[in-house]
Amino acid sequence: MPDVAQTHRRIALLLALGVCSGLAACRDKSVTSYRIPKEPDSDQAPDAAQPGAPAIRWTVPADWRPQPASAMRQGSFLVAGAAGAAADVSVVSFPGTGGDDLANINRWREQLGLAPVSVADLSGQVQSLAASAGQFVFADLAGTVAEKGDVRILGAWLRQPDRVWFFKMMGPSELVEAQRGVFTAFLQSVRLADAAAGGPPIAKRAPAPSNTNDLPRGGPVAGVPLVPPAAGGAGMDSIPVQAEGGASLVWQAPVDWQNLPGNAMRKGSYALGGGAEVAITAFPGDVGGVLANVNRWRGQAGMAPVDEAGLGQATTGIDSNGLHFLVVDAEGGSTSVVAALLPWNGGTWFFKLTGPADAVARSKPAFLSFLRTVRAP
Amino acid sequence: MASPRPNPLALFTSLRLTVALLLLSIVLIFAATLDQVHLGVWGVQQKYFRSFFVFSQIPGTGFLFPVFPGGYLLGAVLIVNLVAAHFYRFRFSWRKSGIWLTHIGLILLLVGEGLSGILQQDHQMRIDVGQSRRYSESFRETELAVTETTHPGYDEVVAIPAALLTEGRSIQHPMLPFLVKPVAYYPNATLRMRSQTPGAPPGPATAGEGTDIVATPIPETTKPDESNWPTGYVELAGPEGPVGTFLVSTMMDQSEAFAYQGRTWRIALRAKRDYLPFSITLLKFTHDIYPGTDIPRDFASTIRLRSDDGRDDRQVRIFMNNPLRFGGRAFYQAGYANNDRTTVLQVVRNPSWRIPYVSCALIVLGLIVQFGIHLLAFFRRRLGAPAGVRAPAVGSGGSGPDLASCPPSP
Numbered sequence: 001m002p003d004v005a006q007t008h009r010r011i012a013l014l015l016a017l018g019v020c021s022g023l024a025a026c027r028d029k030s031v032t033s034y035r036i037p038k039e040p041d042s043d044q045a046p047d048a049a050q051p052g053a054p055a056i057r058w059t060v061p062a063d064w065r066p067q068p069a070s071a072m073r074q075g076s077f078l079v080a081g082a083a084g085a086a087a088d089v090s091v092v093s094f095p096g097t098g099g100d101d102l103a104n105i106n107r108w109r110e111q112l113g114l115a116p117v118s119v120a121d122l123s124g125q126v127q128s129l130a131a132s133a134g135q136f137v138f139a140d141l142a143g144t145v146a147e148k149g150d151v152r153i154l155g156a157w158l159r160q161p162d163r164v165w166f167f168k169m170m171g172p173s174e175l176v177e178a179q180r181g182v183f184t185a186f187l188q189s190v191r192l193a194d195a196a197a198g199g200p201p202i203a204k205r206a207p208a209p210s211n212t213n214d215l216p217r218g219g220p221v222a223g224v225p226l227v228p229p230a231a232g233g234a235g236m237d238s239i240p241v242q243a244e245g246g247a248s249l250v251w252q253a254p255v256d257w258q259n260l261p262g263n264a265m266r267k268g269s270y271a272l273g274g275g276a277e278v279a280i281t282a283f284p285g286d287v288g289g290v291l292a293n294v295n296r297w298r299g300q301a302g303m304a305p306v307d308e309a310g311l312g313q314a315t316t317g318i319d320s321n322g323l324h325f326l327v328v329d330a331e332g333g334s335t336s337v338v339a340a341l342l343p344w345n346g347g348t349w350f351f352k353l354t355g356p357a358d359a360v361a362r363s364k365p366a367f368l369s370f371l372r373t374v375r376a377p
Numbered sequence: 378m379a380s381p382r383p384n385p386l387a388l389f390t391s392l393r394l395t396v397a398l399l400l401l402s403i404v405l406i407f408a409a410t411l412d413q414v415h416l417g418v419w420g421v422q423q424k425y426f427r428s429f430f431v432f433s434q435i436p437g438t439g440f441l442f443p444v445f446p447g448g449y450l451l452g453a454v455l456i457v458n459l460v461a462a463h464f465y466r467f468r469f470s471w472r473k474s475g476i477w478l479t480h481i482g483l484i485l486l487l488v489g490e491g492l493s494g495i496l497q498q499d500h501q502m503r504i505d506v507g508q509s510r511r512y513s514e515s516f517r518e519t520e521l522a523v524t525e526t527t528h529p530g531y532d533e534v535v536a537i538p539a540a541l542l543t544e545g546r547s548i549q550h551p552m553l554p555f556l557v558k559p560v561a562y563y564p565n566a567t568l569r570m571r572s573q574t575p576g577a578p579p580g581p582a583t584a585g586e587g588t589d590i591v592a593t594p595i596p597e598t599t600k601p602d603e604s605n606w607p608t609g610y611v612e613l614a615g616p617e618g619p620v621g622t623f624l625v626s627t628m629m630d631q632s633e634a635f636a637y638q639g640r641t642w643r644i645a646l647r648a649k650r651d652y653l654p655f656s657i658t659l660l661k662f663t664h665d666i667y668p669g670t671d672i673p674r675d676f677a678s679t680i681r682l683r684s685d686d687g688r689d690d691r692q693v694r695i696f697m698n699n700p701l702r703f704g705g706r707a708f709y710q711a712g713y714a715n716n717d718r719t720t721v722l723q724v725v726r727n728p729s730w731r732i733p734y735v736s737c738a739l740i741v742l743g744l745i746v747q748f749g750i751h752l753l754a755f756f757r758r759r760l761g762a763p764a765g766v767r768a769p770a771v772g773s774g775g776s777g778p779d780l781a782s783c784p785p786s787p
Binding site for chain 2 (some may be wrong): 030035036107204258273
């Protein structure tokens with residue numbers, strides 16, 4: 001006969017384990033906090049490690065000991081002095097302007113326990129240092145820090161069109177003072193690649209007053225119309241437009257045009273107010289030819305068809321961005337059509353403004369301007 | 378006449394219970410497979426398998442009631458049943474030690490699977506060539522990150538799970554000089570510029586980009602090729618009054634910045650992050666295809682692994698079926714993007730990942746031991762067979778050949 005009591009104990013133990021496991025299944029919903037190096041996607045963070053960031057080169061002075069770089073630092077060195085003294089040298093880069101000169105100086109002054117200076121005093125705090133990489137703003141600041149004594153900062157920053165580089169040596173005053181010549185020689189050795197060759201890859205916020213389909217594939221960008229794939233009938237303006245051949249046209253619609261849900265036929269669709277609407281479609285081939293399309297649109301506007309001879313008078317051409325549009329202005333009855341036909345990449349693209357005559361007449365200038373934003377990728 | 382009291386031990390050791398549990402498991406799997414069309418793989422796992430009960434809603438009400446045992450319950454009872462039956466029916470003996478080992482291995486396998494379901498975290502890392510990352514991101518979970526960026530060298534992050542935002546209660550954290558009050562939370566939403574949405578009602582946002590954006594909640598999607606975009610409005614209020622109400626959304630690529638009490642902050646809703654004590658830099662990504670086709674033959678990431686403590690700084694090649702195991706996590710080559718300039722690594726953290734290996738080793742060992750015992754017994758019988766045959770023959774006074782009388786072999 002099995003030892004029933006022992007078996008009971010074992011089952012109880014297993015049940016207890018099961019309960020513990022069940023409790024563990026409850027997902028952790030506690031708030032956590034932690035400290036991290038500056039995030040690469042923060043506006044203040046460097047992103048030189050990212051692809052496309054400008055390459056930087058320098059010549060390291062002989063007595064500087066390289067330290068491991070970090071997510072924060074593109075360069076890091078330790079300068080050893082007498083009696084265990086050591087100064088820290090860092091090279092960091094920030095996208096954007098990196099703050100104005102006054103903010104930079106006052107940030108370093110704060111690190112040295114110094115009171116901030118005003119704009120009026122700024123000129124006495126900084127110097128200009130010409131080097132092959134460009135014009136550095138150079139500062140030499142000294143202060144007293146608790147537990148560290150007299151501390152000095154040799155700092156410089158170099159602005160590029162889209163980023164700023166900071167070079168900084170901080171350490172005991174005597175050591176840093178002695179290294180001043182070495183530090184400036186280090187700045188002279190800095191070489192930057194062509195800025196145009198390496199723009200910062202951080203997604204810029206698109207300016208608010210824009211309405212464009214020219215978005216990166218990588219993901220949504222705040223500040224522009226955002227429609228996720230999950231949204232049924234997503235606005236096509238947020239999706240790169242694919243023509244039959246796989247290539248796409250891009251454009252910028254006026255900000256007051258409201259995106260309408262697209263469909264399989266429409267590459268873009270906008271409501272312009274007053275019942276006017278712009279539809280963008282693309283088809284393979286010539287879709288029946290110019291004459292048939294012109295007469296179709298004229299028919300929609302209640303106008304008589306034209307023949308080949310009258311086609312020249314019924315259409316006008318617009319050349320923009322290397323594209324040639326054939327524009328039909330069918331403003332006859334209560335409904336008007338202003339349409340543009342664009343043969344491109346083996347297919348035909350149609351940009352069509354329709355609606356009540358008065359609304360179309362009001363929107364026509366904006367529509368014609370809009371056509372000039374259309375371009376091939 | 379009173380009916381006999383049910384014996385719980387008999388119930389748990391019943392093999393009928395085993396059969397019933399297996400049948401219920403089949404029904405559960407079948408129902409989950411049918412429901413996968415509506416819920417997707419993730420939703421089905423959560424509803425049917427990673428739950429103690431499958432709940433259903435009474436039509437017209439918000440009341441949920443259990444309709445079927447879930448995977449956790451069936452699995453737990455099955456383990457209890459197997460263990461109880463084993464201890465009840467089998468007595469330990471060395472002759473059956475192999476069976477014991479095999480059974481322990483099987484039970485461990487079940488337990489390990491359960492623990493994996495509970496403890497495993499699946500994250501991903503997307504790294505561009507040349508870029509370094511020191512955190513992975515959850516596929517599913519979202520968090521509100523309130524980050525103090527005042528210090529030039531580091532950021533202080535307070536991460537609030539999105540699950541807390543859905544509860545709507547104000548959140549106070551010692552690191553934050555203000556209260557975080559969830560105003561609204563949508564598991565999925567669309568964002569549109571307010572200027573392009575005439576007639577849209579004013580939103581709760583009073584600060585940041587959100588004042589120019591209209592957020593519209595939409596149903597959650599379960600389709601594998603679509604994403605949900607969790608979105609919410611969060612009010613920050615300090616002792617001196619409200620700081621502002623911000624629109625936060627995973628769809629917004631940058632966090633909102635603001636200043637409070639002379640310190641600078643950023644707030645964002647983002648995929649839940651798991652910061653690592655090391656960084657991974659993608660040095661090179663290769664994507665080979667079979668000649669003349671688009672079929673991937675191999676894709677591999679050459680990364681540089683640098684630990685914060687300086688002990689590790691090495692290159693590692695991660696490719697299909699050859700993950701990097703480091704820091705309690707496994708990094709699998711999962712995909713690629715951005716014209717082969719971005720690698721996608723799946724980061725799996727599963728403290729119980731060794732259990733299946735131990736289980737299989739136990740099962741194999743058990744089988745070897747059991748078959749070994751049988752084999753030894755077989756050989757012993759064969760070697761001892763003549764003696765065994767002779768003994769009864771002698772004992773019985775039979776006339777069998779007496780090997781002792783045979784001439785010795787040369």
